[in-house]
Amino acid sequence: MERLEVSELNFYFGFTQILKDINFVLNSNEIISIVGPSGGGKTTLLKLCAGLLDVTEGSIKNSFGSSAFAFQDARLLPWKTVIENIMLPIIAKNDYNKAYDEACSIALRFGLEAKDFTKYPKDLSGGMKQRVNFARALITKPKLLFLDEPFSALDIGLKRELQDFVLDSSYESGTSVLFITHDLMEAIRLSDKILLLKSDPGEILKSYEITTPKNQRDDEFVFAKTKEFLDDRDVINTFEIKVR
Ligand SMILES: Nc1ncnc2c1ncn2[C@@H]1O[C@H](COP(=O)(O)OP(=O)(O)O)[C@@H](O)[C@H]1O
Ligand SMILES: [Mg+2]
Known part of the structure; x- marks a missing residue:
């Protein structure tokens, strides 16, 4: 089966450790989101997975037959x-x-x-x-799609529309997606699994699975799930959300 397997990955820019001991597997037909604060190493992780940066410690094995990526700036x-x-x-x-x-x-x-x-x-x-x-x-029709915050600058209507395209292509062509976002609600709407990446250094603090079928995730579900996430102290600390 096609999969992307990241094992014991560490990454440094100069002497600064950007990513620490990253481990996860993206299976065929899955959408995994990586959420975390800005500067946490999300783009760096995606570039490593997409082969745009060289792995120096640990390993990334990608057996998907084809891949494509889209970044926040359209390029x-x-x-x-x-x-x-x-x-x-x-x-x-x-x-x-x-x-x-x-x-x-x-x-x-x-x-x-x-x-x-x-x-x-x-x-x-x-x-x-x-x-x-x-x-x-x-x-x-890539088997694996890398998306780096492609919707963050868009208005809510277009954001929804393009999110639905991602879901459609995952249903229709079986495209797997590694999706980076700092929008928790977007992640909840789209993903089978959410990895919470903290910063300094970028480290996966938690992994959440969402098993509710994606076509049943209406606004009510997304709001309730978001609230559940925000009750988790690790999520609050990772995003440095102030709670009164
Ligand atoms: N080419 C680079 N050289 C040195 N430092 C970099 C480079 N690219 C990113 N960084 C640093 O690595 C850290 C993680 O960046 P990035 O992966 O872009 O985070 P995110 O996508 O989560 O905002 C940041 O501190 C950033 O300044
Ligand atoms: Mg980024």
């Missing part, structure tokens, strides 16, 4: 149009027209309109850029 190529950006990951392996058609169809699914297809990134709103960013990540 689109400014000299390419919406459709050209989206088709980028599949252009080498496909005939141009086929790649173009696929990019158009996924763009429409992601709520972009035909009149936007030939626009350049400078002419797009933040929300549209994120749609392009997502469409580009999902066009390859």
